[in-house]
Amino acid sequence: MSEPSQLYARVRLSRPRLEEFLAGVFPDPSDDADVLAWLSSALYYGDRYTPQLIRERLASQTTVGAWVDWLTEPASHGFAMPSRNGYDDESQTWTLAVLDFSENYDDYLAAVAAFRTIAKYKDLAGDDGFLIFGYLFEESYIAAALRIGVNMSEFLDDSSAQSLVSEASAAMESLVAEGAAGAPDDHDEEKQDRLRERKRTRCDEAGQRSLQSAGETRRHRCEHEGRGAHRQRANADAHRPHAVPAHNKQRNR
Numbered sequence: 536m537s538e539p540s541q542l543y544a545r546v547r548l549s550r551p552r553l554e555e556f557l558a559g560v561f562p563d564p565s566d567d568a569d570v571l572a573w574l575s576s577a578l579y580y581g582d583r584y585t586p587q588l589i590r591e592r593l594a595s596q597t598t599v600g601a602w603v604d605w606l607t608e609p610a611s612h613g614f615a616m617p618s619r620n621g622y623d624d625e626s627q628t629w630t631l632a633v634l635d636f637s638e639n640y641d642d643y644l645a646a647v648a649a650f651r652t653i654a655k656y657k658d659l660a661g662d663d664g665f666l667i668f669g670y671l672f673e674e675s676y677i678a679a680a681l682r683i684g685v686n687m688s689e690f691l692d693d694s695s696a697q698s699l700v701s702e703a704s705a706a707m708e709s710l711v712a713e714g715a716a717g718a719p720d721d722h723d724e725e726k727q728d729r730l731r732e733r734k735r736t737r738c739d740e741a742g743q744r745s746l747q748s749a750g751e752t753r754r755h756r757c758e759h760e761g762r763g764a765h766r767q768r769a770n771a772d773a774h775r776p777h778a779v780p781a782h783n784k785q786r787n788r
Contacts, residue, residue, distance in 0.1 A: 540678055541670045542606070542636040542646055543703035546653055547628045547661035556656040557600035564648035565589040573647070573679065573690055579640050592641045599649055606633050617714045619706070627659055632706040634714070636667065643667055647679050654688040664691075664699040670707040 548556075564570040565586035574584045582588060596602055607618040616634040623630070637643065650665035657663070663683040669676035680696035681688050691699070
């Protein structure tokens with residue numbers, strides 16, 4: 536079985552600055568020492584990331600806005616799950632929540648790069664955050680977490696990210712309910728059952744496999760393939776090899 540992690544971000548900034556951020560060229564994180572340190576501590580199968588490989592893997596990205604559009608585009612086939620991409624004018628806060636995100640580090644890397652960069656556009660005070668984590672299948676597993684402030688962002692360890700996990704989990708629960716409620720009448724019961732089953736499942740098929748990421752606590756995940764199993768990629772890099780987390784391979788593979 537292959538299932539994605541979830542993505543959540545909440546950032547307070549003015550609408551003009553958000554629009555500027557989305558229109559900007561996708562960032563290159565290949566010389567970001569903190570990103571390189573995060574990748575060096577990650578466990579995954581595939582080539583180890585180098586600055587050159589990072590540039591190659593993100594070369595097909597154009598603008599941040601195009602990347603966000605791709606993230607939130609409904610799946611062209613298979614079981615579609617909702618996402619949320621909205622700006623609240625009253626609180627001046629942008630929220631991005633993706634129930635069907637990814638399980639490979641190329642996509643994790645792109646997301647981290649984007650939300651490291653948004654700190655440069657953030658013009659309003661607020662302790663904001665970004666998270667890639669397991670909600671549907673691996674409750675509270677954390678792949679990457681950032682605290683975002685004005686002109687600053689920093690990686691969070693698991694314990695420091697717990698309040699963000701709670702916030703993100705509430706957003707995902709809302710998306711699960713939205714997905715179930717939006718199903719056609721003749722498939723509504725079946726779809727609700729499938730969504731509930733996704734929440735209950737805890738890596739039964741792949742067995743338990745320990746992971747130590749960035750020196751943090753050991754966690755468990757199940758086998759994943761690549762995001763292409765959930766939707767077709769909208770860029771020319773659709774068939775590149777995926778850097779799949781090491782703990783996502785089956786034991787007997």
